[in-house]
Amino acid sequence: MKTRILLICIASSLALFTALVTAGKDFYGILGVSRDAQNRQIRKAYKELSRKWHPDKNPDKKEEAQAKFVEISEAYEVLSDEEKRRIYDQYGEEGLKQNGGGGQTHNPFDVFSQFFGGSFGGHQQRQERKGPEISLELAVTLEDLFSGRDVDVELNKQVLCPKCRGTGAKNPDDVTTCSSCHGHGIKIVRHQLGPGMFQQMQTTCDVCGGKGKVVRTKCPHCQGKKVKRRSNQISVAIERGMTDGQKIVFEREGDQSPDVTPGDVVFTLKTAEHPVFTRVGDNLYTHETITLQEALVGFRKVLKHLDGSEVxxxxxxxxTQPGYVQELLQEGMPLHTFPSERGKLYVEYNVVLPTKLTTTQADAILQHFSGHREEL
Ligand SMILES: [Zn+2]
Ligand SMILES: [Zn+2]
Known part of the structure; x- marks a missing residue:
């Protein structure tokens, strides 16, 4: 009796083992996150790994990087999509493949540029009907432009219904050819003008609205509307040395509609005024106030830079003459095209004179500059 139970145990654990093996790639392992990872952690892992393994960043081991990069974007595509992740958790990679193209992946570079914008990595230009562009202003500080920063932006947009994939039908076979126009989308109407005289007119089919197809049972998820509104998080990479007014383009990230290529989402950087530094091109300007004593005998001061470092x-x-401008090389803004190079920092000195001198002070100064009180 006991052995039989044991045998059953072995058999069932074997079944479990095979199920795990056929599950395919371990997307959690690829991204280095736990199975209960939050969306935020998945995004963070993708952000770090995809940058690390981008083929452009690994010219010495391009092939290995390419393979890794594809794997990472595949894992991210599945785990960042609620629906795909659910299927994957339950049925593994095989399940995704069987689930009507759920396992079909996009170009990994598209995934990357959707995440980081078009300023990095490859992108393609397609000639299709394109939806409207979404333009957004992104407020940044001079510190952001100096050190670089990733800003997560919540984007509420229209997406194709994930359940019906934009068909509006409950099942694919619920989409049928319109019987009224036989799928042409237009109808020929004959008007009798007089005896034996007809006028033929072409009109849009009123049953299918010119689409040629009708939906028998509407998708319950979107009520046949084909689209839904969804909040989407995208990460805008503000690179070192970017400028005010610079545009960061997320290609085809705008509202989705059936049969239309989504428009781009374009962020325009808007820099807030800085209390200490003014930027002109790659150079920075600031003012420093010194006392009369410092102007005459010199000084040593520490200026806090935009990244907290000390100048x-x-x-x-x-x-130091009043209005003197000190030029410091390589202390300005990083160059966007070549961030290890930097512009100049100009420090203009203001000298504050004392409002009043005591007699002793005045006498001492007179003595120093060998003047006479009466002459002043
Ligand atoms: Zn019709
Ligand atoms: Zn739907």
Whole structure:
């Protein structure tokens, strides 16, 4: 009796084992996240890995990087999609393939540029009917443009209904040819003008609205509307040295409609005014106020830069004229095309004179500059 139970146990664990083997790729393992990972963690993992393994960033091991990159984007595509993830969790990769093209993946570079915008990686131009562009202003600080930053933006947009994939029908065979126009979308109407005289007119079919197809049972998920509104999170990569007014384009990330290529989503950077630094091109300008004593005998000051680093203003033993502008090379903004190179930093000095001197102070100064009180 006991052995029989044991045998059953072995048999069932074997079945479980085969189920795991046929499940295909371990998308969680590829992204290095746990099975209960939140969407945010999945996005973060994709963000880091896809950048690390982008073939453009690995010219010395392009083939390995390419394979990794494809794997990462495949895993991300599945795990970031609620529906696909559910199927994958239940039935594995095989399940996705069987689920009506659910396993069909997009161009990994498209996934990447959807995530990071078109400024990085490959993109294609297609000549199709395109939906309207969505233009958004993105407020950034000078610090963001100096050090670079990823900004997550919540985008509420229209998407094709994930259940019916934009057909509006409950099942694919619920879409049938319109019997009124026989699928032509138009009807020929004959008007009798007089005896033996007819006028033929072509009109759009009123039954199918010119589509040539009718839906027998509407998709319950979108009530046959074919689209839904959904909140989508995208990560806008603000790169070091980007400029005010610069556009970051997310190709085909706009509202989705059946038979229309979605328009682009375009973010325009808008820099907030900075209390300390003013930017002109790749150069930065700032003002520093010094005392009369500092102007005469020199000083050593620390200026906090945009990334928190310290710029030493060392003018010990030097006279600084009011309005003097000190030029510091390689302390300006990073160049967007070549961020290890930087522009200049200009520091203009204001000298604050004391409002009043004591007699002792005045006498001492007179003595120093060998003047006479009466002469002043
Ligand atoms: Zn029709
Ligand atoms: Zn639907």
């Amino acid at each position: 030493i203003l060392d003018r010990n033993g030097t006279v």
